[in-house]
Amino acid sequence: MRYLPHTEEEIRSMLQEVxxxxxxxxxxxxxxxxxxxxxxxxxxxxxEWELNAHMDQLAGRxxxxxxxxxxxxxxxxxxxxxxxxxxxxxxxxxxxxYTPYQPExxxxxxxxxxxxxxxxxxxxxxxxxxASMYDGASxxxxxxxxxxxxxxxxxxxxxxxxxxxxxxxxxTYLEPTGYEIVELPxxxxxxxxxxxxxxxxxxxxxxxxxxxxxxxxxxxxxxxEAVHADKKTMMIACFSEPMAFGLLKSPGSQGADxxxxxxxSFGIPRSFGGPGLGIFATRSKFVRNMxxxxxxxxxxxxxxxGFVLTLSTRxxxxxxxxxxxxxxxxxxxxxxxxxxxxxxxxxxxxxxxARLNRDKAEYLKGAxxxxxxxxxxxxxxxNEFVAEFPKGFDATWKKLLKKKIVAGLPLxxxxxxxxxxxxxxxxxxxxxxxxxxxxxxxTS
Amino acid sequence: MKETVGTHxxxxxxxxxxxxxxxxxxxxxxxxxxxPESPLDEALAGAGPDFPDLxxxxxxxxxxxxxxxxxxxxxxxxxxxxxxxxYNPKTNERQAALPGFAGAHPLxxxxxxxGTLQLMYDLQEFLAAITGLPAxxxxxxxxxxxxxxxxxxFAAYHKSQGKARHKILIPDTAHGTNPASAALCGFKAVAVAxxxxxxxxxxxxxxxxxxxxxxxxxxxPNTLGLFEENIHEVARIVHDKGGLVYGDGANMNAxxxxxxxSQLGVDVMHLNLHKTFSTPHGGxxxxxxxxxxxxxxxxxxxxxxxxxxxxxxxxSEDFPQSVGKLHAFYGNFGILIRAYSYILxxxxxxxxxxxxxxxxxxxxxxxxxxxxxxLPYDRPCMHECVFNDKIQEAYxxxxxxxxxxxxxxxxxxPTVYFPLVVHxxxxxxPTETECKQDIDAFIETMKTIAAEARENPELLHEAxxxxxxxxxxxxxxxxxxxxxx
Numbered sequence: 001m002r003y004l005p006h007t008e009e010e011i012r013s014m015l016q017e018v019x020x021x022x023x024x025x026x027x028x029x030x031x032x033x034x035x036x037x038x039x040x041x042x043x044x045x046x047x048e049w050e051l052n053a054h055m056d057q058l059a060g061r062x063x064x065x066x067x068x069x070x071x072x073x074x075x076x077x078x079x080x081x082x083x084x085x086x087x088x089x090x091x092x093x094x095x096x097x098y099t100p101y102q103p104e105x106x107x108x109x110x111x112x113x114x115x116x117x118x119x120x121x122x123x124x125x126x127x128x129x130x131a132s133m134y135d136g137a138s139x140x141x142x143x144x145x146x147x148x149x150x151x152x153x154x155x156x157x158x159x160x161x162x163x164x165x166x167x168x169x170x171x172t173y174l175e176p177t178g179y180e181i182v183e184l185p186x187x188x189x190x191x192x193x194x195x196x197x198x199x200x201x202x203x204x205x206x207x208x209x210x211x212x213x214x215x216x217x218x219x220x221x222x223x224x225e226a227v228h229a230d231k232k233t234m235m236i237a238c239f240s241e242p243m244a245f246g247l248l249k250s251p252g253s254q255g256a257d258x259x260x261x262x263x264x265s266f267g268i269p270r271s272f273g274g275p276g277l278g279i280f281a282t283r284s285k286f287v288r289n290m291x292x293x294x295x296x297x298x299x300x301x302x303x304x305x306g307f308v309l310t311l312s313t314r315x316x317x318x319x320x321x322x323x324x325x326x327x328x329x330x331x332x333x334x335x336x337x338x339x340x341x342x343x344x345x346x347x348x349x350x351x352x353x354a355r356l357n358r359d360k361a362e363y364l365k366g367a368x369x370x371x372x373x374x375x376x377x378x379x380x381x382x383n384e385f386v387a388e389f390p391k392g393f394d395a396t397w398k399k400l401l402k403k404k405i406v407a408g409l410p411l412x413x414x415x416x417x418x419x420x421x422x423x424x425x426x427x428x429x430x431x432x433x434x435x436x437x438x439x440x441x442x443t444s
Numbered sequence: 445m446k447e448t449v450g451t452h453x454x455x456x457x458x459x460x461x462x463x464x465x466x467x468x469x470x471x472x473x474x475x476x477x478x479x480p481e482s483p484l485d486e487a488l489a490g491a492g493p494d495f496p497d498l499x500x501x502x503x504x505x506x507x508x509x510x511x512x513x514x515x516x517x518x519x520x521x522x523x524x525x526x527x528x529x530x531y532n533p534k535t536n537e538r539q540a541a542l543p544g545f546a547g548a549h550p551l552x553x554x555x556x557x558x559g560t561l562q563l564m565y566d567l568q569e570f571l572a573a574i575t576g577l578p579a580x581x582x583x584x585x586x587x588x589x590x591x592x593x594x595x596x597x598f599a600a601y602h603k604s605q606g607k608a609r610h611k612i613l614i615p616d617t618a619h620g621t622n623p624a625s626a627a628l629c630g631f632k633a634v635a636v637a638x639x640x641x642x643x644x645x646x647x648x649x650x651x652x653x654x655x656x657x658x659x660x661x662x663x664x665p666n667t668l669g670l671f672e673e674n675i676h677e678v679a680r681i682v683h684d685k686g687g688l689v690y691g692d693g694a695n696m697n698a699x700x701x702x703x704x705x706s707q708l709g710v711d712v713m714h715l716n717l718h719k720t721f722s723t724p725h726g727g728x729x730x731x732x733x734x735x736x737x738x739x740x741x742x743x744x745x746x747x748x749x750x751x752x753x754x755x756x757x758x759x760s761e762d763f764p765q766s767v768g769k770l771h772a773f774y775g776n777f778g779i780l781i782r783a784y785s786y787i788l789x790x791x792x793x794x795x796x797x798x799x800x801x802x803x804x805x806x807x808x809x810x811x812x813x814x815x816x817x818x819l820p821y822d823r824p825c826m827h828e829c830v831f832n833d834k835i836q837e838a839y840x841x842x843x844x845x846x847x848x849x850x851x852x853x854x855x856x857x858p859t860v861y862f863p864l865v866v867h868x869x870x871x872x873x874p875t876e877t878e879c880k881q882d883i884d885a886f887i888e889t890m891k892t893i894a895a896e897a898r899e900n901p902e903l904l905h906e907a908x909x910x911x912x913x914x915x916x917x918x919x920x921x922x923x924x925x926x927x928x929x
Contacts, residue, residue, distance in 0.1 A: 004797055060559065104908050316588070
């Protein structure tokens with residue numbers, strides 16, 4: 001096996017040094033009744049070339065662009081990834097390193113993460129960002145737990161227009177310890193209804209997603225006013241499409257105490273949902289209650305600038321059961337991927353690209369409306385929106401799969417009241433021609 | 445002077461991203477605009493983030509230079525105990541980048557993603573075969589999320605038995621994540637001291653286990669690199685009081701093909717695909733922490749689960765006792781692809797051989813170095829061995845100094861100051877992918893450093909001198925946090 005470098009002769013001489021007769025004898029401390037009797041029932045090993053053929057065949061059994069036209073976002077977005085980003089990310093000094101516990105030989109990872117943290121704070125309009133979390137959903141759960149820690153309250157309110165999959169993860173994280181979760185309803189225009197906050201007191205935090213699951217941009221200043229009516233309650237602004245902040249006002253500038261969500265859009269392949277990037281940012285005064293790793297700037301003994309992991313007394317390996325989270329690693333390479341992508345895009349680039357994303361989806365929305373499709377929610381949207389098709393559209397939707405078109409995500413499984421509603425997405429990767437084709441197919 | 449692996453080279457300085465570039469520069473090929481501009485309410489529009497504008501060459505040089513300041517497994521031996529820094533096969537990267545995988549949308553209807561679902565299903569089967577525990581979820585995104593899943597399963601199980609329990613036993617040799625994960629489920633951690641041989645005593649466990657204790661979390665082999673030889677008895681004591689046994693599988697690389705985990709009495713175990721199954725650590729993730737359980741605990745596994753039906757593979761939510769969802773989608777699928785490729789490349793015999801050679805390498809180092817460095821537990825080890833700086837104390841040389849000096853010789857330091865039960869621990873895990881020559885070079889270097897400690901301790905106190913930066917002021921970083929530029 002090519003990953004095992006020992007020759008038979010070397011094994012013999014090493015065994016001799018250790019003082020045992022054969023490889024089996026190395027395991028003498030394992031009691032006989034713990035031993036496996038037979039071989040592990042696994043397929044016989046493949047050569048590199050057999051593996052390539054097998055994997056080509058498996059990968060070929062999954063729909064992907066450009067063969068398929070997939071007008072679906074819902075937390076996983078198709079954006080062009082520059083070759084330079086993928087190429088740089090494969091630098092094995094970055095890819096095959098461990099957590100930067102030895103800073104003198106990890107400055108590459110550390111500076112890249114410091115730059116990532118800085119870009120994220122500038123994007124979200126907040127003071128500090130951590131080195132990343134597992135995904136948008138667990139980042140939201142951790143944000144709510146953080147609000148619970150800071151306020152010492154036991155109840156949170158969560159908009160029903162937060163990605164339903166994120167809300168399920170929140171339940172998994174919060175319910176075992178008995179915290180109460182109240183879901184806020186939504187308005188006819190497709191925004192969270194904050195009038196429901198009246199009468200809810202002692203809230204640790206209120207979470208809202210913008211752009212929300214329906215693609216609608218929430219009125220964050222109004223959210224802030226409603227949430228901060230109670231000075232202690234924390235406003236958590238979640239997102240699954242951070243590309244929007246190239247165009248929209250940042251959550252931090254509109255009152256959010258914590259902004260968190262998914263960063264897959266920043267140059268990370270969709271890869272069937274993971275690995276993605278949990279983005280997490282907050283205000284300086286909350287930093288010691290923040291979960292996750294942090295990279296900080298310092299100097300070496302000759303006074304030169306350098307970077308280290310810092311404020312680790314918050315973390316599990318020091319504080320154990322009193323840590324701010326059980327998170328141990330982060331999504332280091334995904335954060336590195338994001339900073340490479342954002343650096344490539346630049347300040348001018350992200351403005352243009354975000355604008356183009358919105359315009360593509362607005363074109364599709366307008367074309368569908370013109371063809372007679374109902375657009376039920378009137379709030380402004382970023383690169384995705386809901387369309388309501390006539391009853392029986394599910395047959396058309398299925399028929400289109402055969403034509404290699406995925407005409408959005410059916411919403412009925414997520415919202416009982418949304419039969420025949422579909423969430424459609426168009427990013428910069430959709431051409432006008434593709435969108436015209438979709439309009440023709442869904443209305444014919 | 446004898447040549448060492450580590451040497452001087454041309455290293456570039458490189459500023460922070462926002463210290464370079466010029467407004468109007470462009471590194472991204474902007475897609476052509478084929479749709480009209482659409483107006484946006486001014487109240488919503490922002491100024492956009494304050495990012496620098498850089499060219500493609502700016503960005504490529506920047507990150508190439510940064511990468512050269514890093515040490516990876518591809519640079520050299522990385523004997524970081526407990527982290528299993530084995531070689532990361534390159535074919536795995538090829539497979540993960542296949543357009544059908546990398547481009548797959550997670551919410552595709554099942555008929556359009558049979559390939560990805562089959563891969564997840566087969567990987568679950570493989571992990572079941574390797575551990576002996578029949579039911580598997582690959583959803584947890586990292587080892588710590590695997591632990592959390594395990595603790596959620598403990599809590600759900602006891603609830604289903606009609607009585608919630610509030611405590612959990614955690615040995616002093618455990619990873620720090622264990623108590624933190626247990627705390628998230630409302631369990632109070634009760635520390636269990638290991639005995640003078642470095643393993644758990646059944647009597648100690650019996651003295652602590654009661655009917656308000658949900659179970660025990662055991663790392664086996666433990667963080668001293670020792671096999672918990674009393675695990676059967678410990679498991680029996682815990683099971684007799686209605687508790688469950690959690691196995692932290694971070695050290696699975698020591699027992700593949702040798703031990704059947706289900707026979708140990710373990711009910712739940714997480715694996716770290718980024719350790720045992722060769723996926724890259726990425727400078728701190730993404731990892732993946734699948735959880736394997738007994739058939740009795742299968743109903744509690746996270747949803748959705750991949751099931752095989754006559755029509756093919758599907759995602760099923762139909763598990764009413766499930767602990768729920770831990771990840772927005774199905775976990776770190778890209779990492780699953782790499783682990784799957786590794787297992788298919790190795791086969792059963794290859795994985796067993798990997799374990800044998802990992803244990804051989806560790807014992808060989810232990811035998812060769814135990815005269816030069818103090819070995820607190822002098823007995824056969826598994827895949828890692830733990831020394832400390834007791835001998836070097838006389839020369840005022842610490843574990844940290846030894847670690848820093850190793851860098852100058854071209855080796856990544858071992859894990860230091862962990863496990864906590866050994867004062868000044870130096871935890872060496874060579875892994876099986878290091879050849880005898882490199883292992884010998886490491887041993888030779890450690891002996892040289894032991895001699896330097898006696899003869900020229902200043903060399904160690906001043907190390908490292910040839911790295912991009914020298915020792916960094918961590919106190920300053922924590923006292924006056926500068927977390928953004």
